Amino acid sequence: MNSPVTPVSGPSTQSPAGLDPRNKQRFLIKLSGLIAGGMFIDGFILGSIGLVMPALSADLNLSAAWQGLIGASALIGIFFGGPIGGYLADKVGRKPMFIVDLSIFLVGSFMQFFVDSAWQLFVIRLIMGMAIGADYAIGWPLLAEFSPARLRGKLLAFQEVAWYVGYLASYSLGYVMSSALDLDWRIILGMSTIPSLIVFLLRLGTPESPRWLISKGRVEEGLAIAHEYMEEADVRELQDEKRVETSFRRLFSPQYRNATIFVCVFWVCNVTPYFAIATFAPIVLESLGLEDGLTGALLLNGVVVAGSLAAMFLIERVGRRKLSIPPMWIGAIALIIIGLFSHVSPMVILACFVAFSFANAISTALTGVYPSEVFPTEIRGAGVGFGTAISRIGAAAGTFILPMSVVSLGVGATMMIAAAICAIGAIVSHYLAPETMGLSLNQASAPVSKAAAQ
Numbered sequence: 256m257n258s259p260v261t262p263v264s265g266p267s268t269q270s271p272a273g274l275d276p277r278n279k280q281r282f283l284i285k286l287s288g289l290i291a292g293g294m295f296i297d298g299f300i301l302g303s304i305g306l307v308m309p310a311l312s313a314d315l316n317l318s319a320a321w322q323g324l325i326g327a328s329a330l331i332g333i334f335f336g337g338p339i340g341g342y343l344a345d346k347v348g349r350k351p352m353f354i355v356d357l358s359i360f361l362v363g364s365f366m367q368f369f370v371d372s373a374w375q376l377f378v379i380r381l382i383m384g385m386a387i388g389a390d391y392a393i394g395w396p397l398l399a400e401f402s403p404a405r406l407r408g409k410l411l412a413f414q415e416v417a418w419y420v421g422y423l424a425s426y427s428l429g430y431v432m433s434s435a436l437d438l439d440w441r442i443i444l445g446m447s448t449i450p451s452l453i454v455f456l457l458r459l460g461t462p463e464s465p466r467w468l469i470s471k472g473r474v475e476e477g478l479a480i481a482h483e484y485m486e487e488a489d490v491r492e493l494q495d496e497k498r499v500e501t502s503f504r505r506l507f508s509p510q511y512r513n514a515t516i517f518v519c520v521f522w523v524c525n526v527t528p529y530f531a532i533a534t535f536a537p538i539v540l541e542s543l544g545l546e547d548g549l550t551g552a553l554l555l556n557g558v559v560v561a562g563s564l565a566a567m568f569l570i571e572r573v574g575r576r577k578l579s580i581p582p583m584w585i586g587a588i589a590l591i592i593i594g595l596f597s598h599v600s601p602m603v604i605l606a607c608f609v610a611f612s613f614a615n616a617i618s619t620a621l622t623g624v625y626p627s628e629v630f631p632t633e634i635r636g637a638g639v640g641f642g643t644a645i646s647r648i649g650a651a652a653g654t655f656i657l658p659m660s661v662v663s664l665g666v667g668a669t670m671m672i673a674a675a676i677c678a679i680g681a682i683v684s685h686y687l688a689p690e691t692m693g694l695s696l697n698q699a700s701a702p703v704s705k706a707a708a709q
Contacts, residue, residue, distance in 0.1 A: 282484050286401060287410045289461065290394035291417035292454035293357065297387045298421030299447050300329055300364075300380070303428075307440035311376070314440065321373045327651055328377050332384020333391075334647040338503075340389020341396075341640020345501040345633060349397040350463040356393060357455045360386035364448040368441050388647070392640030399627035399635070400466040403486050404695055408570040408624050415620040416563040421450075423556040466696070469496045470632045495697050496632060505634045506641055514629040517687035518642040521579065522626075523649035524680025525619040528590070528673040529559075530650040532608070554605075555612045562616025569617075570624065574692040579621045580684045585614035587677035594670035618680075622646070628691045628699040635700075 304326055312322055336356075344352045363383035370376045395411060402410050428446070432438045462484060468477030481490045506515045532555075566578055589611040593604055622642075630638035653673075660669040691699040 276486075279484055279486065283401060283406070283410070285457075286398060286461065287413060289454060289458050290390075290398050291414050292450065292457070293387070293390040293394050294414045294417040295421035295424075296360065296447060296450055296454065297333075297390070298418040298423075299425040299450065300383060300387070300444075302422035302425030303443055303446075304329070304380075307443050310440040315371075315373050315376075317373055321377070325373065325377050325380065328380035329384035329387070330647050330651045332381040332386075333388035334384075334644045334651075336385030336388025337392050337640035337643030337647070338637065339385070339640070341392030341636035341638070341643075342501070342503055343389075344393040344396065344636035344640075345467075348463055349393055349400075349467055349636070350461060352389065352393045353397060353461055354455075354458055356386045356389040357451065357458060359383075360390075361448065361451040361455050364445060364451045367447075368445040370441065388640070388643055391643045392636045395623055395627040395639050396632075396635040397461075397464050399696060400464040400632065401485060403489055404693055405571060407628070407696070408575065408692065409567055411624040411627055412563070412567040412570050412620040414623045415616075416560065416567055419556070419560045419563050419616065423560060426556055464632075465490075465493060466496055466632045469493055470498055472498050489695075492695050492697060501633050501637070503634070503637050503641075506630075506638055511630065511634070511638075513687055515638065515641065517683065518626045518629065518638065519645040520683045521680055521688065522622045522642050522646035524583065524676050524683070525615060525622055526646050527649035527653040527676050528586070528611075529615050529619065530653040532611070532653075532673070555608055558609050558612040559616040562613040563620045565613075566617040566620035570620070571692060574690050575621060575624065576684075576688050576690050579618050579625075579688050580681050582614040582618040583677050583681035583684065586611045586618070587674040587681065589614070590670045590674035590677065594667045594674060615677075625688070625691075628694075628696065629689060631697075631700040 308322060308326060311317070311325075315321075317325070340352060340356055360383050363379050363386065366379050367376070370379060395414065398410055398414070399407055425446075428443075432443050432446075462480050463477075465477040465481035465485065468474075468480070478490065478493065481493055505511060570578055589607040593607045593611075596603070626639040626642045627635065660672065664672075689699070
């Protein structure tokens, strides 16, 4: 059933706080920070496991199979948590799931201090991964539904900055704590408890999305929150919000099939080469002649932070398509050069890795923007969650296939395969990526085939 919302107006729908634009701005900044906290935590847990793997493998006497399972546990959890969390966010609301998912992660983080077997660590990190996957599908739609069109892209892109910062912080702290301080691996993994607790406490009291409330027929309640926290132009747009039943199948309907294909392919083609190269950067760089692979890997992690910041500042100036398609071609070219000329100067190779990392970070920043914009309210969480799950297939594949490919095919051929993945993403984006800069959320969630022609 599609029924337009009946406008509700009058002083009764506004609170005193809603009359002050500064309160709305402060709320938007806080909400963006709270969602970025979840992204930071995700990067934090993924960045630390590789560094402590040798220590925990020796301590728990892990087989190669258990090492792989534990290393992939969070990614496996994200694969399942994204769609489940997104569906529940669309079904029962953003607000309750926004708290539940992080509380689960907080408990899991704390339990890492006490693990004494491989299966315990696997299960704990699997559940933590499910919570993080759900957070993607809850937080991004919530932020998109509160944000004005002129800031929506920048705020969503900032979330990717937080992920990279969390990964870099974990990578750096883990190295110091394991090498210089020689701390137990349980303490290093359990450190995620601190940021998790802070973000959890700050999230208490977050309001429900007005768009979600209106889509469920709770019009007066939704408009009251909208008047308090949203700009008036966005409140007026809520009149166009439709009441439609949540259905996961709508992602594959003729109306949104192209959007689903685009989001999944774009996300996979960005994260697959990144996770492969970032996870094994020290090994790859040393195999190419760089004496200190770890230092080079830290440099590349710093570069991706810079690239994601560049995307955040440029997205509302140059648009989405210019930040998604050209950087993927640049990344492909950089990897082709490495693949063809891996025998040349190590500094040339490092420069190409820097170029790839910077360009990849720019386009990857759009993986948090597009899914939140191209799906309507009733399936926005499900769309983000499904894209998250599919992207983790690429991340896991890149992580596990790269070392085998380097051994069997060599670094050059492996880099050519990674370049091909980037090129596929660029081609698909050329035909399906919409330009949503400046559009309202209702306009942006029109079918991609129409939006891309604008």
